Amino acid sequence: MTRLHHIPFSRSFRILWLLEEMGLATEIRRYSLTDGSLRASEFKAISPVGRVPALEIDDITIYESGAIVEYLTETRPELGLGRLPGDAERVAYLEWLGFAETQASIIASLNMQHLFMGDPTPAAPVVLKLEAARLGATLKAMERVLGAHDWLLPSGFCAADTMMGFNLFSAPYYVRMDRFENVRAYVKRIEARPAYQRARALDGVQEFYKKDFYEVPDG
Numbered sequence: 001m002t003r004l005h006h007i008p009f010s011r012s013f014r015i016l017w018l019l020e021e022m023g024l025a026t027e028i029r030r031y032s033l034t035d036g037s038l039r040a041s042e043f044k045a046i047s048p049v050g051r052v053p054a055l056e057i058d059d060i061t062i063y064e065s066g067a068i069v070e071y072l073t074e075t076r077p078e079l080g081l082g083r084l085p086g087d088a089e090r091v092a093y094l095e096w097l098g099f100a101e102t103q104a105s106i107i108a109s110l111n112m113q114h115l116f117m118g119d120p121t122p123a124a125p126v127v128l129k130l131e132a133a134r135l136g137a138t139l140k141a142m143e144r145v146l147g148a149h150d151w152l153l154p155s156g157f158c159a160a161d162t163m164m165g166f167n168l169f170s171a172p173y174y175v176r177m178d179r180f181e182n183v184r185a186y187v188k189r190i191e192a193r194p195a196y197q198r199a200r201a202l203d204g205v206q207e208f209y210k211k212d213f214y215e216v217p218d219g
C-alpha cells in the first residue's frame with residue numbers, strides 16, 4: 001500500500017507528480033491548512049511538525065519532499081528518474097533538489113505574509129518587496145539554465161523537475177512571469193506531460209489564493 005498525505009497546491013504535489021511519473025498507484029489522504037487536521041496527534045505521529053508531504057510506502061513512512069524524492073529514485077533506479085552516486089550529473093541533481101526548497105521557502109514566506117497573517121497583524125511591505133525580489137532572483141537563475149536545455153539537467157527530465165511542481169504554479173502569484181520566457185516554455189513542457197496532467201487531475205482545489213496576482217504594497 002502506498003499512501004500520500006496531501007494538501008492541494010502544496011509541496012506534496014511534487015510527490016503526487018513523481019509517483020505518477022513512476023507509475024506507482026497511491027491512495028491520497030487529504031488535509032487542509034486551516035481546519036486543524038495537520039495538528040492532530042495521529043498526523044503528528046506521521047510527520048513530526050505536521051507538514052505535507054508524508055509518504056507511506058514499502059512499510060516505512062517518510063516526510064520531507066527531498067528525502068522522499070531521493071528514497072523513491074534510489075529504490076527504483078530502473079526508472080531512471082534520479083541521478084545516483086557516480087552519475088556525472090549527481091551534484092547538479094542534488095543542487096536542484098536543494099534549490100527547489102530554497103525557492104519554496106520564499107514562496108512560503110510570501111504566502112504567510114499575504115494570505116495567512118491578515119488583521120490585526122498586517123503584512124510588512126518591506127518584507128513583501130524583499131521576498132518578491134528574492135523569488136524573482138531564483139527565477140532568473142532558472143531562466144539562464146533553461147536557455148541551454150529543456151529540463152533542469154542537460155540529459156533530460158528527472159525527479160528534480162518534479163520538485164518544481166509546487167514552486168512554478170505558486171510563483172506567478174507574486175512575480176510577473178513575462179520576463180522569464182525560458183521558464184514559461186519549461187512550464188508548458190511540464191504541462192504537456194501526461195503524468196503531470198494525471199497528477200493535476202488528482203490534486204484537488206486550492207483554497208488559499210483569492211486573486212490572480214498579489215502586488216507589492218506601497219510602503
Ligand SMILES: N[C@@H](CCC(=O)N[C@@H](CS)C(=O)NCC(=O)O)C(=O)O
Pocket residue numbers: 007010011012033038050051052053063064065066101
Ligand atoms: N521542507 C518540507 C516543507 C513541508 C511544508 O512546509 N509543507 C507545507 C505545505 S507546502 C505544510 O505542510 N505547511 C503546514 C504548516 O506550515 O502548518 C518539505 O519539502 O517537505
